[in-house]
Amino acid sequence: MMTWLFNIFTIVMISFGALFFLAGTAGLLRFPDTLSRLHALTKADNLGLGLIILGLLPQIDWPFGALKLGLVWVLVLLTGSAASQIVGRKVHEEKNS
Amino acid sequence: MNSAPILFLTLAALIVVLAGFAVLGRRQFASVIGFVAFGLLLALVWMILSAPDVALTEAAVGGGVTGALLLGACARWRGYASDTQPSVSTRVVAAGLCAAVSAGLIVVVLSLPSPAPTLAPAARESLLATGMGNAVTAVLMAYRALDTMLEKVVLLLALVAVWSLGRDSSWGGRPDFSFPIEKNGPLIFLAKVLIPVGTLVGINLFWVGADKPGGAFAGGALIAAMGLLALFAGVLRPPSIGNFRLRFALVAGIVAFLLVGFLGFVWADDFLAYPHDMAKPIIVVIEVAMTLSIAFTLVMLVVGPAGRKS
Known part of the structure; x- marks a missing residue:
């Protein structure tokens, strides 16, 4: 019974995560300027990956596997936001000059 | 499914x-x-x-x-960029060569007997003698150690080729590698947080290579990436290419390999042969030196030849 519930949880969470990736990709392709494209991209990185990792948590060995997955998410958040900052500042500079 | x-x-x-x-x-x-x-x-x-x-x-x-x-x-x-486009004939020759190589590969892959010949069972059988749990690492470090050593020599030769592109007058100097850095910008923050984590993961990748996927190349490449991040963020400056410690780090892997190789004549009657129950510790020593060399070589390959004397 418990495995059943866990599996449903996983499927739901990963589906939501995939949806965010899909929406993020659509935004990346369709949005008109760099800043709004960045906005779309971060949704995929942060929420999409976050939901997928949340969904994978019941399927992996505790505690180390789960910690590793969590670390992957935190590292992607970190690098993603830093890269967005760099791109965003560059856009800002070019607008002002 | x-x-x-x-x-x-x-x-x-x-x-x-x-x-x-x-x-x-x-x-x-x-x-x-x-x-x-x-x-x-x-x-x-x-x-x-x-x-x-x-x-x-x-x-x-x-x-x-x-x-x-x-x-x-x-x-x-x-x-x-503009006036250095390769000529049409160069491009045709390059395309022809690439197509020939691809066609050859396709033929070879398609003509493999089925099931493909494999040495995997033999590699697994003597795994115990090498003290490794990962057959791939055993192949790289024990069965075909000579190939792995020569691979490191090739890597070093590539770096020598890059260095030789610099001007004679700047030989031994520091590579030109500086970017306009924002004070307290996001890159510096990233460098401060990511480098310790990434270096640890790199060391871990190298260390678990004995029993699980990983090894000196993957670990060394990750550590190199962290070194590059430090350089991009301006936290570190690239060392002069004449720096003695840098040069030692670059050749450490090959030196360790050669040393163990010749000691093989003493303790096991062959070049690069390991004594029976000491295989694992010796392999670890070589791999530490190799990880160091790989990391430094990759970083120096990216930063390029010496730019100015300093």
Whole structure:
């Protein structure tokens, strides 16, 4: 019974995560300027990956596997936001000059 | 499991499209990004083929380090882009050679007997004697150690070739590698947080290589990436190429290999033979030296030849 519930949880969470990736990709392709494209991209990185990792948590060995997955998410958040900052500042500079 | 073939076919098609994008792209920068994505998807394919060791190396070297090298080349290329297009005949010859190599590979792969000949059972059988739990590492460090050593020599030769592109007057100097850095910018923050974590992961990758996927190349490449991040963020400056400690780090892997190789005559009657129950500790020593050398060589390859004397 418990495995059943866990599996449903996983499927739901990963589906939501995939949806965010899909929406993020659509935004990346369709949005008109760099800043709004960045906005779309971060949704995929942060929420999409976050939901997928949340969904994978019941399927992996505790505690180390789960910690590793969590670390992957935190590292992607970190690098993603830093890269967005760099791109965003560059856009800002070019607008002002 | 029924949807698996569709997934694989989609992945394969995507890889071919990315390869075409990287080769045919009009803009260098976009081509390089295509190439990096191509490497990452290829790593995914190796993962699906149950070859996690190859996948790790492909992701770290094919996607990461080669991507950084190509981006560096793009940056240096800027300014001479327009009049240095290769002539039509050069392009035809290059395309012909590439097509011939691809056709040869296709023929070879298609004519493999089924089931393909394999040494995997033999490699697994003597695993115990090497003290390794990962057959791939056993192949790299014990059965075919000579190949691995020569691979390091090739890497060093590549660096010598890059260094020889610098001017004579700047020989032994510091590579030109500086970017306009924002004080307290996001890159410096990233460097401060990511470098300790990444270095630890790199050391861990190298260490678990004995029993699990990983090893000196993947670990060394990750540590190199952290070194490059430090250089990009301006936290560190690249060392002068004449620096004695740098040069020692560059040759450490080969020196350790040669030393153990010749000691092989003393303790086991052959070049690069390991004494019976000491194989694992000796391999660990070589791998530590190799990881160090790989990390430094990759970083120095990206930062390029010496720019000015300092």
